[in-house]
Amino acid sequence: MPKTGLFFGSFNPIHTGHLIIANYMANHTDLDEVWLVVSPHNPLKKKDTIINMYDRLEMANLALEHAENIRSSTIEFSLPQPSYTIDTLINLREKHPEKQFVLIMGSDNLVSLKKWKNYEIILRDYQILVYPRPDYPVPPELENHPAITITDTPLMEFSSTFIRDAVKNGKNIRYFVPDSVLAFIENKGLYR
Numbered sequence: 145m146p147k148t149g150l151f152f153g154s155f156n157p158i159h160t161g162h163l164i165i166a167n168y169m170a171n172h173t174d175l176d177e178v179w180l181v182v183s184p185h186n187p188l189k190k191k192d193t194i195i196n197m198y199d200r201l202e203m204a205n206l207a208l209e210h211a212e213n214i215r216s217s218t219i220e221f222s223l224p225q226p227s228y229t230i231d232t233l234i235n236l237r238e239k240h241p242e243k244q245f246v247l248i249m250g251s252d253n254l255v256s257l258k259k260w261k262n263y264e265i266i267l268r269d270y271q272i273l274v275y276p277r278p279d280y281p282v283p284p285e286l287e288n289h290p291a292i293t294i295t296d297t298p299l300m301e302f303s304s305t306f307i308r309d310a311v312k313n314g315k316n317i318r319y320f321v322p323d324s325v326l327a328f329i330e331n332k333g334l335y336r
């Protein structure tokens with residue numbers, strides 16, 4: 145059964161950290177592919193900091209132009225908002241019974257997992273590959289949980305928040321995002 149990693153996120157905007165994680169998961173683990181699922185609205189985030197989902201998708205597609213075994217997914221664009229992960233997982237399972245889905249998340253999301261809708265069902269029914277993130281140690285009660293695998297990958301101390309703040313302050317963000325994404329942000333005047 146093909147194994148597909150689902151990397152859910154706001155991607156506001158997508159950055160080099162996301163791309164390194166997606167590439168590691170798609171090409172250095174036993175996953176066959178990774179789908180980067182652009183979420184219209186994370187239930188735990190205020191909507192006013194999140195730009196239009198189509199611009200976020202476009203940036204993800206630009207960033208993934210040369211990626212191997214990684215593609216974007218718009219599955220949540222047609223589902224109710226905010227975007228509850230369990231609802232998307234159930235929908236994907238129905239649509240793709242031939243695939244085994246595995247979740248990919250940074251350790252910050254693992255820290256807030258207990259606030260997610262039906263998180264016990266997620267932990268019961270899905271494997272989760274966790275990418276460690278500075279300042280977000282894995283909660284001890286989840287460290288040895290059978291659903292969870294912590295990957296042995298380098299820490300990257302940057303975030304979409306850092307990029308949005310830098311753009312607002314007129315700072316240079318080259319290399320934090322791919323050149324194509326940088327050009328898109330500049331041309332559309334995003335995050336100013």
Ligand SMILES: Nc1ncnc2c1ncn2[C@@H]1O[C@H](COP(=O)(O)OP(=O)(O)OP(=O)(O)O)[C@@H](O)[C@H]1O
Nearest residue numbers: 153154155161249250253276277300302303304305
């Ligand atoms: N530097 C990083 N190291 C590890 N995981 C990361 C990193 N940046 C993002 N992630 C993970 O990528 C996924 C999508 O993240 P998201 O789009 O929220 O990016 P973010 O940088 O955390 O954004 P924001 O700063 O807006 O909260 C989440 O699972 C998050 O944990």
Ligand SMILES: O=C(O)c1ccc[n+]([C@@H]2O[C@H](COP(=O)([O-])O)[C@@H](O)[C@H]2O)c1
Nearest residue numbers: 152153154183186188227228229260261
């Ligand atoms: O299902 C939930 O209750 C839930 C709560 C918080 C976050 N999520 C999802 O987790 C993903 C990570 O979001 P983000 O903003 O950290 O990139 C995104 O797809 C959210 O919709 C899901």
